[in-house]
Amino acid sequence: MKIRVGLGFDVHRLVEGRELWLGGIRIEHSLGLLGHSDADVLIHALCDALLGAANMRDIGYHFPDTAGEYKNIDSKILLRETMALIRDKGFQVANADITVCAERPKLNPHVPAMKKCLAEVMGVDEEDISIKATTTEKLGFTGREEGISAYAVVLLQK
Numbered sequence: 001m002k003i004r005v006g007l008g009f010d011v012h013r014l015v016e017g018r019e020l021w022l023g024g025i026r027i028e029h030s031l032g033l034l035g036h037s038d039a040d041v042l043i044h045a046l047c048d049a050l051l052g053a054a055n056m057r058d059i060g061y062h063f064p065d066t067a068g069e070y071k072n073i074d075s076k077i078l079l080r081e082t083m084a085l086i087r088d089k090g091f092q093v094a095n096a097d098i099t100v101c102a103e104r105p106k107l108n109p110h111v112p113a114m115k116k117c118l119a120e121v122m123g124v125d126e127e128d129i130s131i132k133a134t135t136t137e138k139l140g141f142t143g144r145e146e147g148i149s150a151y152a153v154v155l156l157q158k
């Protein structure tokens with residue numbers, strides 16, 4: 001059996017007048033993430049980890065933000081397409097572990113719904129998707145609520 005690890009990282013800016021989408025679900029908040037797509041920073045980090053583990057470049061390479069077809073796109077579609085790319089290469093997901101850094105809103109109550117959503121989109125067991133939420137103790141851009149960042153680590157096997 002061949003196993004491959006991948007790391008993903010992403011940041012999006014928090015602004016007024018946008019919906020907040022994280023982990024494939026909409027979360028009630030006064031600010032939302034700015035981006036060409038729905039700016040779901042958690043899914044983008046996860047896609048980059050998946051692509052990295054398969055040595056298939058990054059999310060911007062496959063889904064360029066200059067392409068009109070991806071304007072305001074639901075990031076779950078990008079995740080589904082990313083899964084198809086890695087499955088085409090013969091890989092399966094062993095597990096994924098994700099950390100989201102946000103001062104507000106509190107994300108822990110939403111973690112079960114995010115896990116369920118991601119597992120469905122990816123066609124994997126919920127047990128194989130871990131999502132963790134942390135603040136950065138009011139430090140840095142996440143602490144000042146200027147943005148949200150996410151890290152993802154994925155193990156693939158074939």
Ligand code: MG
Nearest residue numbers: 010011041044
């Ligand atoms: Mg992004």
